[in-house]
Amino acid sequence: MKPPVFTYHRPETVAEALDVLAEVGHDGKVLAGGQSLVPLLNMRLAAPAHLVDVNRLAELDEVAREPDGVRVGALARHARVEHDQAAVDAVPLLGQAIADIAHTAIRNRGTVVGSLVHADPAAELPAVLVLLGGTMELASAAAGGGPRRVAAADFFLGPLESAVRPGELATAALFPAPPAGSGSAWVEVARRHGDYAVCGIGVLVELDQGLRVGSARAALISVGPVPVPVDLTDALGGQPHDAADWAAAGRLAAAAVDPEDDIHASAAYRRHLAGVLTARAARAAAAHAATRLEGAA
Ligand SMILES: Cc1cc2nc3c(=O)[nH]c(=O)nc-3n(C[C@H](O)[C@H](O)[C@H](O)COP(=O)(O)OP(=O)(O)OC[C@H]3O[C@@H](n4cnc5c(N)ncnc54)[C@H](O)[C@@H]3O)c2cc1C
Numbered sequence: 001m002k003p004p005v006f007t008y009h010r011p012e013t014v015a016e017a018l019d020v021l022a023e024v025g026h027d028g029k030v031l032a033g034g035q036s037l038v039p040l041l042n043m044r045l046a047a048p049a050h051l052v053d054v055n056r057l058a059e060l061d062e063v064a065r066e067p068d069g070v071r072v073g074a075l076a077r078h079a080r081v082e083h084d085q086a087a088v089d090a091v092p093l094l095g096q097a098i099a100d101i102a103h104t105a106i107r108n109r110g111t112v113v114g115s116l117v118h119a120d121p122a123a124e125l126p127a128v129l130v131l132l133g134g135t136m137e138l139a140s141a142a143a144g145g146g147p148r149r150v151a152a153a154d155f156f157l158g159p160l161e162s163a164v165r166p167g168e169l170a171t172a173a174l175f176p177a178p179p180a181g182s183g184s185a186w187v188e189v190a191r192r193h194g195d196y197a198v199c200g201i202g203v204l205v206e207l208d209q210g211l212r213v214g215s216a217r218a219a220l221i222s223v224g225p226v227p228v229p230v231d232l233t234d235a236l237g238g239q240p241h242d243a244a245d246w247a248a249a250g251r252l253a254a255a256a257v258d259p260e261d262d263i264h265a266s267a268a269y270r271r272h273l274a275g276v277l278t279a280r281a282a283r284a285a286a287a288h289a290a291t292r293l294e295g296a297a
Contacts, residue, residue: 003041010053011222014139017054017169022141024050025167031055032114034079035106053194060171063219069134069176070094072149074169078107078115090177093132093202097124098185103194117170119162119226122196124186125193127219127227129173131202137172138164147171166209180296181214182206183289187281188221191264191275197222198265199273200242201253203232203281211241216249216285218278223257223270230256232282250279 009024011017021028029048031037032055040046044197054060054074060072065086072081072225078098082088088095101107101115101124115125116136128134129152136155137147148168155163164170178184188200200221206214235248254275 001042001044003215004044004047006041006048006235009050010056012056014057014059014169017052017057018141018167019140020050020052021169022053022167024052028166028169030114030117030169032074033110035102035110036114036118036120042290052175054169061173065090066174069174070130072112072173072175074111074113074171076112078102078110078112078242079104081112082107091132091175093128093178093184093204094175096130096184097202098187100124100188100190100197107192111168113173115164116173117164119156119158119160120196121159121225121227122200122222124188124197124200124221125204126152127200127221128186129175130156130227130229131204131217131219132176132178134176135174136163136170137174138168139171140165140168142167150272153170153229158225178204179206181208181289181293183285183287183292185281185284185288187277187284189277191242199223199259199270199277201274201281203275203278203285205236205241205282205285205289207241207286207293211290211293213237213239213241213244213286216282218249218253218281220253220274220278223259225276226229228257230278232278236282236286240292246279246283246287247275249282250275252277 027049031053058075061075064071082098187196213236216236222227232249259270
């Protein structure tokens with residue numbers, strides 16, 4: 001299949017891109033890595049009159065370690081973040097989750113910010129941003145005085161729907177570093193390696209000095225229209241990092257999700273996976289936290 005006819009724009013600066021986006025408004029789409037948008041065009045599921053290619057905006061090609069986390073610019077590809085040691089040391093969940101996104105070729109081209117804006121309910125990074133309490137930066141010619149910042153909790157509105165407005169360009173995502181004494185894990189099940197997950201989960205566990213669970217949180221994908229955050233502290237709080245009631249955490253998560261049947265899996269199977277994978281990820285995150293604490297001691 002071939003895409004519908006569109007006018008192609010290739011701005012050289014962010015300011016120029018914002019002017020074009022303001023001009024084309026509802027009729028425009030940003031083209032980043034093209035790994036999600038181009039298939040949609042070719043299948044004629046999207047037909048924007050204007051494509052604004054942002055691949056020449058060198059200003060947005062950054063992965064920066066900041067005092068409170070990692071800032072990922074809109075041109076940073078999945079693979080660049082995955083292999084940025086400073087970034088994954090600060091926010092290990094980024095490396096853990098990106099490793100499960102598609103295949104190397106797609107990670108070499110697709111962008112972290114593009115994945116967040118695309119807001120696929122089966123994508124890993126929206127859950128990572130929600131779990132860490134991250135923020136998106138959105139620029140527009142109209143805003144003038146600096147970017148609009150949107151918290152992850154308000155950014156994902158529904159399947160393939162995020163809070164980016166016509167005329168806006170997402171310039172960066174900010175992933176806060178989890179506190180000292182914390183550990184994380186990403187676990188998912190897909191039908192084949194590299195496929196979108198049938199169910200996936202990120203867990204963040206914070207241990208106290210006695211290596212007991214202080215708090216535990218999760219975010220699940222493919223079990224609802226947007227990532228589903230679940231607080232697991234009631235199930236795990238106060239328990240030893242290596243002998244907590246992981247199955248209780250799984251029951252909490254399974255009760256919190258409301259998946260639907262589709263061609264890939266039944267709702268019952270996805271709910272079952274939510275429970276099993278939560279138990280598995282919580283145990284792994286607690287072990288990761290203990291390793292990091294011991295390493296820091
Ligand atoms: C075979 C295959 C398997 C895949 N498997 C997975 C998977 O397992 N997990 C996963 O998470 N993803 C998967 N993907 C998608 C991949 O991660 C994409 O890279 C990602 O979803 C979109 O990033 P992109 O840079 O390619 O965005 P594009 O395809 O260029 O754009 C996607 C959407 O976001 C908008 N957009 C992009 N950047 C911006 C911006 N800066 N500002 C405003 N709007 C913007 C576009 O207008 C478009 O609507 C897969 C893709 C393929 C082809």
